[in-house]
Amino acid sequence: MLETVYNNSPVWLQQVFVTAAGLRLHFQRKGGGYGRYLAEALATEKLTSTLLEELRIQLLRDLVGYCLHAVPFYQDWNSKNHLHPADIKHIRDIRYLPIIDKDAIRANPEFYCASGYLNKRGTFQLHTSGTTGKPLTIFCDVESRRRHYAYWERFLKWYGVGSNSRRATFCGRLIVPQMRNTAPFWRHDPVQNNLLFSSYHICDANIPFYLEKLRRYEPAYLDGYPSAISVIARYILEHDLPPLPSLRVVFTSAETLLPDQRLAMEEAFKVPVADQYGCTEMAIFVSQCPYGSYHLNSDYSLLEVLDSHGEATPAGQLGEAICTVFVNKTMPLVRYRLGDLLTAPEPSSCGCGLHFPIVAQIIGRKDDAIRTPDGRIVGRLDPLFKGLSNIIETQLVQTQNDTLLVRLVPAKNFCEKDEDKLLMALKGRLGGQLIIEIEKMDAIPREPNGKFRAVISHVRG
Ligand SMILES: [Zn+2]
Structure with a gap:
């Protein structure tokens, strides 16, 4: 319904809708408490590996205590299992708790939510993309969302930009109606300082309009699907065009970044390409540092990598991701089977100095x-x-x-x-x-x- 109204509106009115959505998102992501969460995230990345490990055990113990106290699924489970938060002495003690699957959560998502939070003002829903035809609803609250975005901004800072920097995004939102075939192929969100480009209109005939707008807008960074941004990069290379002088970095996400896409973007834009891997469930966040390593943000969530028998996979070996959510107070999933394959994290000896472990390979969806x-x-x-x-x-x-x-x-x-x-x-x-x-x-x-x-x-x- 809203989509039909949007699609049939003139560009100026669509611009008003985008700005209004920007205001709502800005409040949701960067409202009260955000500065504190960012300061905390920036402080934890400087911890020594020993202190980081202590913090993670503490986070896990607190989370288990919280779940047993506030989440119906864990209350129910613990009426038979009698686990006490103090029983969590090591990260491996997470294995006292059961693994939970998408299907069970999908059947009754509220059962996995903290009851006090579910009815709180400011609680909202997020939806996984559901490419398998099985979408999942995730409940969240604004404080948790702000905490989540603090980690995202920490990542931006590795490349000298921040959430107030001018950016241009290429994502899945239908920002320009598909039947429209003339420029503008973008809408501006002045609240978030973001120029949203349509990923659906990128073709040789339209790219000159994209490039002209990018040159005039002068973004500090691009952010979005590698399959979209790399097409623009290839066009620049094929036509021997100059890079964008304002650009400092390109962030890619949501798809597997392929080596030839990375190469095209690096050559065309002459800036680093920083990839990241996360999910709507806020269950994992792996981000690439300027030295090229994929660091697991181990203070954001807890990752176990298990083999087909449910045993922990040795570091560097491929297995299935089981994730425990630290940041979402409304839906604190513990030992959630994400459905993705990756290699078990290895201790970091990366030149960037971060102690966050390194994930050598992310395959993505196990089913694929x-x-x-x-x-x-x-x-x-x-x-x-x-x-x-x-x-x-x-x-x-x-x-x-x-x-x-x-x-x-x-x-x-x-x-x-x-x-x-x-x-x-x-x-x-x-x-x-x-x-x-x-x-x-x-x-x-x-x-x-x-x-x-x-x-x-x-x-x-
Ligand atoms: Zn590094």
Whole structure:
């Protein structure tokens, strides 16, 4: 309903809606208490690893005490289990508590919320994107949301920008109606100092308008889907255009950042590309430092990485992410099965000096990993496309146990030799048992939320 009104409004009125939404979001994210949360987050990143570990045990003990006292699911569970917060002496003691799954939460989300918070003024809902057709509602309160955004700002500060810096975003919001095919392809939110660009209108014919607006707007940073920003970067490179002089950094999120996308953005914009990995559930936050390491913000949430038997995976080895939420007082999920695969964190010896552990590899959704017929789960396949030229974009779709469909957007010089090279590289990684089919396309469709998925599996492991 609101979307229809918005889509049918003139640009000036859409601008009013965007500003009003900006005001609401600004209050929700940066209102009272924000400065204190930011100061706390900045202080904890300077802790020694010993003090950081002590803080994490304390956070966990407090969280367990809070859940047993305030959350119906844990009250119910503890009527049979009789756990006391003082029983939590080490991080590993989290294993006294049960793992919770998305399906159970989806069936009764309020059961996992702190009862006192649920009816409080300022409680609101967030929704996961639900690309699997299974969306999840997350309840949150403004204080928790502000705490969450303090960690985000801490990350911005690693690159010398802050939440007041001028930014331009390329995300999934339908900010410009899809039927519209003339500029402007952006709306301005003056409250958050943010120019919101449509990710859905980026094509060769429209990019000159995007670039002209970016040059006049002079953002300090770009933020959004790598699949959107990298297309603009490639256009700059292909047309030998100068970088944006105001730009200091590009932040990417919400999709797997592919090496060729990173390279295009670094070359076109001549600034660092900083990637981050998080989720709507506020259950994990991994952010890339200027030295290139993916640091787990271990004061933001607690991550366990488990193998298929439920045992902790050794550091650096691949497993399933089980997350415990520290920042959301309304819905403090403990041992939440996120459904993503990543490597277990390793102690940091990064040149940046941060003590937050390092996650070497983030595969993303467990359901979207490629499985070979002999039962192997193959991690990120994007390194395989390195050195393959004349390919604009690819998407791997496992359609059956033994079949992999490669959707491919060829560049104009693409030839049989390139196809042979690609097949060889895929077979080298996946073995000879998978039947590989190649489908050439003009463009690979995005998800309804505008996200690009590099790997899709219709086979459930
Ligand atoms: Zn680092």
